Amino acid sequence: MICCAIGLQSWATLRVAGFDLGIFDQAIRAYSHFDLPRSSIKSVHHEFPPSFTLLGDHFTPVLALLAPLYWLWDDPRVLIFAQSALFAFGVLPARRIARRCFSDTSRDGGEVAVNVSGLVYALGWPLLNSAYSGFHEVAFATPIILMMLERGMASRYRSAAAWALLLCAVKEDMGLVVGLFGVLLAVRSHRVREKRGRTVGLVLAVTGPLMAALTIGWFLPHMGSPKGYYWSYGRLGADAGEAIANTLTAPWILFEVAFTPSIKVVMLAWILGTLALLPIGSATFLLAVPLLAERMLSDNPNHWVVINHYDAFLWPILFVASLETLERLRKFGAGWEKSSRRAAIAAVALGSAASVFLGLSLLVNPSHWRASPDKQALIEAVNLIPDGVTVEADNAIAPRLTKRTKVVIADETPRGSEWVLLRAKDRTFPFGNTEDQKQRIALLLDHGYVEMWEKDGATLLHRVKNVPIPGSGMPGADSVPVREKVPEDVGRSAFLR
Incomplete structure (x- = not known):
């Protein structure tokens, strides 16, 4: 309900815009008419040919699942409701994961921990930021990642694999997350001698990166994505091959790029600090590494701030990793019980403060309900x-x-x-x-x-008159796509909306 309220508030005050709600609305409406996901807002602004579809922008076929909603209500706001519902669905696996992590506590204490965990997930500042921005494919990523992790914990390996494969259809880079999940599943299954889990894990460890390589290297270009158009790692090299060669010969360049400018350090400190650094205590945190690396190594200032939807991709991973760390602390012995409790309180307090700062405060401020x-x-x-x-x-x-x-x-x-x-x-x-x-x-x-x-x-x-306009034009079949110019004020502050 909170995410939905923030989304509708953004709609009422025109905080959601053509980029990106209008783009997704046009694309999914096209799906509802049994067409490919075309968006004139996206293609015309970036000078793509008229035949261009969003499948050449990002590999997001999962969005077609929302097309039937337009048969019920043909309105962009249906996506705001859909995203809120998908975020809310994630509460179920989040609570099941918390129940497993706190299974050895007292009945009353365990139930309190589960309820608090569900609330922390639902009101996480990354989800509130996404609601503020309108709609993105991350709406699917958050519940799918949670279901994938929860099914893996439950040793339901076929189901975990099914959710992992569905995650690959959310965005092209999700295959990297799936690959690391496969490695994690294989290692953990091997420790408890679960042959079936080890086999499924090894298959996913190969399938995930392969899917990412195929979608990035073949599918997106096949659907019209120009070569190098989305390459945002110029400080590493002109293309992927040069970047790999440079990092192999001078690996320290990774650290130089990752931590300059200093706003990248602020971003990382905020993401991990708002959970009291708990995520880094669990191997599950490794699933977040490629997503963090994509942003910290990027030249695009839009990737460095913490007010966009990108953090919501990380949120379910960081949330589960935090619960697992608390579980490990408690199992170290009686002396660690108090430390675990203090860490949990710190994470809840810091996370709640971040949620108030970046989302909840908007709902109680009357001025944020009125458009300028x-x-x-x-x-x-x-x-x-x-x-x-x-x-x-x-x-x-x-x-x-x-x-x-x-x-x-x-x-x-x-x-x-x-x-x-x-x-x-x-x-x-x-x-x-x-x-x-x-x-x-x-x-x-x-x-x-x-x-x-x-x-x-x-x-x-x-x-009223068909007078030629200097500099006017529409993209044609031979149009050369142009990259977005990032405004100068973007990237100066991690919290500048």
């Missing part, structure tokens, strides 16, 4: 745009138009759409400053557009 005047004006202007037309929309308002118009976001390139809705008072993605937005409005007014409505800096334009 310029965004409220965007909401009013949407009602003036007819159905079925082409629109260039301010990124903040784009999801309100995906259902009934052919919408793209307004960006650096004029697209010649029938309608344009853009703000001029507050900077909107992907413009660098408000002056660029004002110049865009002035350019269109000089080349065939008229102002239909204006309020609090939000301007609605309608094209």
Whole structure:
């Protein structure tokens, strides 16, 4: 309920935008019409050819499972409800894992520990951050990872393998997590002489990385992803081969890149510190290493902050690793019982403080339930745009138009759409400053557009003359995709929204 409330609050105040809720809405709506997951918001802004689909962006076929929801309610908010439900589903395996970890405590004490654990998972700040951002494929990753780990603990190896394979369909890098889970399962099964678990673990240890290699090396390029387009590790090398060669000849480069700039250290300290460093006491933490490495070695500042959805991929792994560490501490002997209790209290206190700071405080602050005047004006202007037309929309308002118009976001390139809705008072993605937005409005007014409505800096334009617009254009079959320019203020603070 909390995640759902934060998501709907973000919808009401236009915190969720074309990037990324609008993209997922267009893609999954296409699935619901038995089409490939196409998004004009994504493809036009990044200059992909018209045939491009999101399966060339990330390997996320699991999203097709949400298509039937659009047969019941054709609205972007269905994804907010779906993500909240998937997060909530994770509470069940989270509680079962906690019950196993605290099975040797007293009945009352064990039940309290299970209830607290379920609450800590459900209100984890990474989940609240994801709810704040709208919707992402991580909605599936969190419950699937928990089910995979829980089934492994229960020695239900076929079921664990099934969840692991489903995880590979969430995103291309999840195969690395599956591979390490397989190694962990094989080692733990070997220790207790579970031959079947060892066999399943070894199979997953090979299958997971193989799936990741196939999806990254073959499937994504086959679906239109340009070679090197998503390579964000230029400090290691120009491509994967050069990066591997450089790290083999000079392995210290990994540490240099991973810990500079210092915001990466802040990110890592926050992620682990909010659980009182408990995750590093369990081998399960190894499953988080490739996901952390992807971000710490990245050149993209968006990967260094802790206010995006990326931490939710880590959350179930860190949560389970923390419970396992507490279990180990308690089994060291009577003298460690008090230490385990103190560590648990510290983790709950730190995690709760982080959740209040990054999510829960939003719900009790009335000002966070009201859209700013310029965004409220965007909401009013949407009602003036007819159905079925082409629109260039301010990124903040784009999801309100995906259902009934052919919408793209307004960006650096004029697209010649029938309608344009853009703000001029507050900077909107992907413009660098408000002056660029004002110049865009002035350019269109000089080349065939008229102002239909204006309020609090939000301007609605309608094209009445087919006058050529300087610099305008739409992607064609031979379009060369362009990478996103990261705003200068991103990456300066780990907590800057």
